[in-house]
Amino acid sequence: MKKIFLSITLALITIVGLSACGKSSDKKVSSTDTKVLNQVKKDGKLTVATSADFPPFEFQILKDGKNQIIGADIDMAQKIADKLNLKLEIQNTDFNTVLTSLQAGKSDIAISGISAQPERRKTFDFSETYYESVNKVVIKKSEAAKLKTIASLKGKQVGAQKGSIQESIVTDQLKSSDLISIAKIPTLVNELKNGKISGLVLEEPIAKAYVNNNPDLVIADIALKSSTDDAYAIALPKNSGKLKVEIDAVIKELKASGAIDKAIQKNFEIANNQN
Numbered sequence: 001m002k003k004i005f006l007s008i009t010l011a012l013i014t015i016v017g018l019s020a021c022g023k024s025s026d027k028k029v030s031s032t033d034t035k036v037l038n039q040v041k042k043d044g045k046l047t048v049a050t051s052a053d054f055p056p057f058e059f060q061i062l063k064d065g066k067n068q069i070i071g072a073d074i075d076m077a078q079k080i081a082d083k084l085n086l087k088l089e090i091q092n093t094d095f096n097t098v099l100t101s102l103q104a105g106k107s108d109i110a111i112s113g114i115s116a117q118p119e120r121r122k123t124f125d126f127s128e129t130y131y132e133s134v135n136k137v138v139i140k141k142s143e144a145a146k147l148k149t150i151a152s153l154k155g156k157q158v159g160a161q162k163g164s165i166q167e168s169i170v171t172d173q174l175k176s177s178d179l180i181s182i183a184k185i186p187t188l189v190n191e192l193k194n195g196k197i198s199g200l201v202l203e204e205p206i207a208k209a210y211v212n213n214n215p216d217l218v219i220a221d222i223a224l225k226s227s228t229d230d231a232y233a234i235a236l237p238k239n240s241g242k243l244k245v246e247i248d249a250v251i252k253e254l255k256a257s258g259a260i261d262k263a264i265q266k267n268f269e270i271a272n273n274q275n
């Protein structure tokens with residue numbers, strides 16, 4: 001018995017010792033480290049993962065018979081590509097694979113209205129934040145008189161985009177509702193229009209854009225809590241060093257000149273004139 005105890009203790013000491021050792025040798029990458037930046041620059045293009053179902057930040061329009069992805073995030077991506085002297089390549093994918101594709105090295109960075117929450121910060125570096133979001137519930141106009149409180153959504157199905165922080169808004173703040181997770185926002189919007197779900201949690205500018213294009217929908221008078229942790233930032237690989245410095249400089253400049261707000265407004269108007 002004693003022997004077993006002793007060997008377990010020894011094993012534990014070894015594990016603790018090894019992990020401590022791992023930590024101390026795990027050097028922190030400095031902001032002058034150009035390794036990731038050089039890697040990105042190698043092929044002459046900046047590959048940006050996004051989920052283009054998110055007006056006014058990233059969405060698709062038909063231009064000259066061709067699908068084109070535009071938005072405030074895309075404008076920002078272009079500015080970054082220009083600064084780094086790279087060609088911009090947008091990689092459109094479902095939101096729940098945007099961060100995994102970055103992690104797998106399939107894209108250089110991800111710009112997709114991504115909330116830089118602490119949980120995500122464990123896996124990725126994030127740029128400076130560039131937009132503070134507020135959560136809203138979109139409902140059918142015909143139900144607006146009935147659905148005015150969190151309690152009125154009790155037992156009802158409420159949608160959120162798969163992989164988004166809105167999933168936890170539903171599970172944490174709309175505890176008595178059932179969460180329906182779906183990959184694409186337009187699909188969620190259709191489910192709402194068809195009465196398959198009763199509500200849909202979206203951040204305000206996106207909610208407004210969809211409501212503007214769907215006169216049968218409206219933003220409910222239901223107050224949800226948002227946190228400053230929900231603010232948007234660009235996701236980068238861990239230890240991005242100099243790449244993060246370059247990107248932060250672009251964001252700081254765009255924020256200071258008011259260009260981000262202008263791009264949001266401009267793209268919001270384009271999104272509104274879609275139908």
Ligand code: ARG
Pocket residue numbers: 050051052053054058095112113114115116161163164165166203
């Ligand atoms: N801000 C939310 C999040 O980070 C939603 C982002 C969804 N983005 C999109 N392009 N569909 O989870």
